[in-house]
Every structure is written in structure tokens, then in C-alpha cells.
Amino acid sequence: MRKQYLFFLFLFYSCDNDNLQNFEFDLRDEVMVENAVFRISYNEKKEQPNWIEYTVRDFVKVADRGNMDFYTVSNVWTSNDNDYYKNEWDKGHMAPAGSFTDSWSNLAKTFSFVNCALQKDSLNRGEWAELEEQVRFWAKDTGPIEIRIELKFSSNSPVLETGATVPDGFYKYLTFSDNRKMCFYFDNSHTGKDWSEHEINCN
Numbered sequence: 001m002r003k004q005y006l007f008f009l010f011l012f013y014s015c016d017n018d019n020l021q022n023f024e025f026d027l028r029d030e031v032m033v034e035n036a037v038f039r040i041s042y043n044e045k046k047e048q049p050n051w052i053e054y055t056v057r058d059f060v061k062v063a064d065r066g067n068m069d070f071y072t073v074s075n076v077w078t079s080n081d082n083d084y085y086k087n088e089w090d091k092g093h094m095a096p097a098g099s100f101t102d103s104w105s106n107l108a109k110t111f112s113f114v115n116c117a118l119q120k121d122s123l124n125r126g127e128w129a130e131l132e133e134q135v136r137f138w139a140k141d142t143g144p145i146e147i148r149i150e151l152k153f154s155s156n157s158p159v160l161e162t163g164a165t166v167p168d169g170f171y172k173y174l175t176f177s178d179n180r181k182m183c184f185y186f187d188n189s190h191t192g193k194d195w196s197e198h199e200i201n202c203n
Helices: 002-012 104-109 121-125 127-142
Strands: 031-034 038-043 048-056 089-093 116-120 145-152 169-175 181-187
Touching: 048 116, 048 127, 089 121, 116 121, 121 127, 127 145, 127 169, 127 181
Parallel strands: none
Antiparallel strands: 031 038, 038 048, 048 145, 089 116, 145 169, 169 181
16 A cells, blocks of 8 residues: 555656656665765655764864755655644754754755754754753864764654655764763754753663
8 A cells, every 4th residue: 555655656756856756666775975074874764764863073164054954865765745734843954954054055955854854943943052052162172073863763753744754853872082971862842942851871
């Protein structure tokens, strides 16, 4: 049934969806995508990342997101605008746009739907964004910080009518240049907590 649905979707989907160029209909649990900004394991079946790795460095801002919006990519079946239409989910950057304004090219790379997750709107704009900003401050003071984000899914993870699976939460692991580590977990829900209250034991 899923494959039949995708076949008809292929026939009738809007022509501006680059996903369908040379698309393979056997959806994959893992597709590796790597560029100058991030390394991502993407799950086509869930239409969400499995995990992502990137590095935050001190930088000079030269670009601004302006009216940039997320775009689909060739040969990877991802979420799209329909999954985020009139609901509680934001297009949550995994590798944050604000950490890659050192060039227009790097900034644009963060707006791929490969780098996008269904994230509770208040989380995305609240403590998640606050920690992203804090990491930029730390990188300026202490040097580059390696980041790994792992998305948590379970048998109870909601699946939208549009096909994408909503993550239960997000693990975020920070490794500083002196090998010190900090780890966080964010439920994909409204909590009203400060970002620091999401810190967990790295062990």
C-alpha cells in the first residue's frame, strides 16, 4: 500500500519537488548526506533525520537568512512543506542557521529539508534556540565545539497524515576542544524550562 501511494504521489506531485528526480521507491532506513556544514544520517521511511553531526566555530557573520525557506533535494525522500502546514510543528533546524552565517553558501546548506525535523514550535523557538545561542558563545570563548544530535523515535511516535513521523525528542551531545562533554535531552513538547534544565548525565 505504501509503495502504491508513493507511485501515485510520484505521478501527481507538484513538479517543483526536486525529491522526485531519479527517485528510488524503496525507502531507506539510512541515507548518508554530507557537505561542508553537516554529516547526516537520514531516514526516508520516517522522513526525518536519524542523527546529525556538525561543528560550531567562532565566525564573522556575513550572511543573513532573510526570506530563505527550506528546499527539497534530489534523490532523498524527505519531509516537505505539507508536513508543517497549519499544525504545531516547526521546521526545526538541526544544524542551526545562526551558526553558519559565515558564508551565503553555508547558510543555504542549513535550509535543506534533510536538515529539518518536526519540532514543537515552542521548543524550537524557546530552549532549543537558547542552547544554540549559548553554544555559539562557548565556541567564541573556548574554540570549536563538536555537536551530535540524535532523534528519538518509538512505537508510539505519531505519524502525520502526510507521512512524516514526529520525533519523541532530541538528544544533543557537545564535545569541547578540551574533550569536556555536555549532554542534553529535549522532549518534543512544550515544557517552559530553561535550556540548562535539559542537561543530562553523559554516561
